[in-house]
Amino acid sequence: MRPNVMNLRKKMAEVVEQHGEWTAMGIKITDDLSTLEPMPVDRRLSRITQVLADLLPKPLAQSRILDLACAEGHYAIECALHGAEVVAIEGRDANLAKVRFVKDALGLDRLSLHQDDVRHLSREKYGLFDVVICSGILYHLDAPDVFQFAKRVAEVCRGFAIIDTQIALLDKVSQQFEGREYWGVYYTEHASDAPPTERLRDLWASIDNTKSFWMTRPSLCNLLREIGFTTVMECHIPSFLNLPRDRITLVAIKGRRAPIVSSPPTDSLEFEPWPESPPTEPINPCNDPRIELKNELKVLIPGVVRRPLAEFKRWIRSHRAAGPAGPWEWREPWRRR
Numbered sequence: 001m002r003p004n005v006m007n008l009r010k011k012m013a014e015v016v017e018q019h020g021e022w023t024a025m026g027i028k029i030t031d032d033l034s035t036l037e038p039m040p041v042d043r044r045l046s047r048i049t050q051v052l053a054d055l056l057p058k059p060l061a062q063s064r065i066l067d068l069a070c071a072e073g074h075y076a077i078e079c080a081l082h083g084a085e086v087v088a089i090e091g092r093d094a095n096l097a098k099v100r101f102v103k104d105a106l107g108l109d110r111l112s113l114h115q116d117d118v119r120h121l122s123r124e125k126y127g128l129f130d131v132v133i134c135s136g137i138l139y140h141l142d143a144p145d146v147f148q149f150a151k152r153v154a155e156v157c158r159g160f161a162i163i164d165t166q167i168a169l170l171d172k173v174s175q176q177f178e179g180r181e182y183w184g185v186y187y188t189e190h191a192s193d194a195p196p197t198e199r200l201r202d203l204w205a206s207i208d209n210t211k212s213f214w215m216t217r218p219s220l221c222n223l224l225r226e227i228g229f230t231t232v233m234e235c236h237i238p239s240f241l242n243l244p245r246d247r248i249t250l251v252a253i254k255g256r257r258a259p260i261v262s263s264p265p266t267d268s269l270e271f272e273p274w275p276e277s278p279p280t281e282p283i284n285p286c287n288d289p290r291i292e293l294k295n296e297l298k299v300l301i302p303g304v305v306r307r308p309l310a311e312f313k314r315w316i317r318s319h320r321a322a323g324p325a326g327p328w329e330w331r332e333p334w335r336r337r
């Protein structure tokens with residue numbers, strides 16, 4: 001039987017007394033009680049829940065979900081409310097106490113809570129999951145831990161991982177992992193002389209490491225491919241308008257390489273790692289901002305000059321050695337149309 005609202009309020013006050021107010025996650029307990037008032041909108045929760053609804057091949061109630069570094073546990077709790085078997089891992093007792101309060105208040109028996117360092121994640125310890133929610137944690141780990149951790153995420157994942165993370169916009173420093181190079185920047189988590197108690201007090205930061213290694217988008221995508229994800233997609237809908245440019249949501253699917261029977265050369269394609277600075281891809285001329293000026297200039301040149309000039313340009317193009325192809329093997333096909 002669930003405790004009544006008065007008891008819940010009392011218990012919640014005890015949690016707040018001991019660990020402080022809820023910091024971000026507004027979770028409804030009853031019609032009259034929630035962890036934050038007024039209840040904030042959580043666009044990340046909406047994104048994660050929609051991705052689960054759209055991509056899970058079976059109902060949530062038949063799925064096993066892992067929520068890593070769950071903080072106040074909103075994503076884990078939402079999944080458990082839909083009937084999923086959920087494992088939530090969080091390093092800080094102060095955060096986990098709040099998840100425990102909501103779990104008990106809502107009677108979420110299929111939600112199990114573990115105070116653990118996500119760097120200890122393993123298949124032996126936690127088993128396999130249909131979905132791994134890896135939100136807000138990758139960028140709190142330093143190299144090489146971040147690589148080992150990502151590898152463990154892939155190991156425990158039998159479906160897909162939702163990776164919501166900060167990325168580096170600069171390729172300033174590089175780190176090696178299993179023979180590959182990954183680029184990014186360092187982010188300072190704590191002052192190097194900050195004592196452990198002070199580090200723990202910063203409820204949303206790394207639990208001990210003083211700096212973290214943030215990967216660039218190309219490096220992160222390459223890493224996800226190397227550790228066993230076969231498709232990596234970026235989420236744009238549900239939208240998240242005021243999200244900083246260096247925060248992204250990726251969905252990484254743990255599949256198998258799809259054989260291509262109708263095209264042996266395509267079937268034998270090797271993986272091409274994304275370069276840090278993508279090559280300047282050919283674009284359709286209608287997207288070239290200079291096109292209007294070009295068209296205006298064109299009409300100023302008399303036809304008797306323009307036509308032979310165009311003919312000459314066509315001749316040059318047809319005799320030019322085929323240059324390096326773009327990422328989609330395009331050779332400006334629109335010019336021939």
Ligand SMILES: C[S@@+](CC[C@H](N)C(=O)[O-])C[C@H]1O[C@@H](n2cnc3c(N)ncnc32)[C@H](O)[C@@H]1O
Pocket residue numbers: 068069070071072089090091092095116117118119135136137140164203204205206207208
């Ligand atoms: C930025 S918050 C993200 C919370 C939540 N997952 C989200 O996406 O909103 C980072 C969380 O990771 C936890 N954390 C940081 N390093 C950790 C580690 N090595 N092991 C377990 N939890 C960790 C922090 O205590 C904090 O709750």
